[in-house]
Amino acid sequence: MADEIDRAQEYEATLREAEIRNAATVTTKAVYTGFCLSCGQPIAEHGRRWCDASCRDDWERIGK
Numbered sequence: 001m002a003d004e005i006d007r008a009q010e011y012e013a014t015l016r017e018a019e020i021r022n023a024a025t026v027t028t029k030a031v032y033t034g035f036c037l038s039c040g041q042p043i044a045e046h047g048r049r050w051c052d053a054s055c056r057d058d059w060e061r062i063g064k
């Protein structure tokens with residue numbers, strides 16, 4: 001029983017590490033340009049790279 005818990009926690013930690021690595025890749029690829037990286041609309045807010053979450057999701061899907 002204790003072994004199973006250990007294995008589950010190990011697995012979870014591995015997943016989290018992979019997620020963090022993926023997130024880092026996405027951030028380095030996404031450079032602030034003043035325009036939405038997905039639809040090209042101008043963005044006034046400095047440092048923001050997409051209009052909203054759906055644009056970011058689209059970009060992430062296409063960008064890979």
Ligand SMILES: [Zn+2]
Pocket residue numbers: 036037038039040041050051052055
């Ligand atoms: Zn957009």
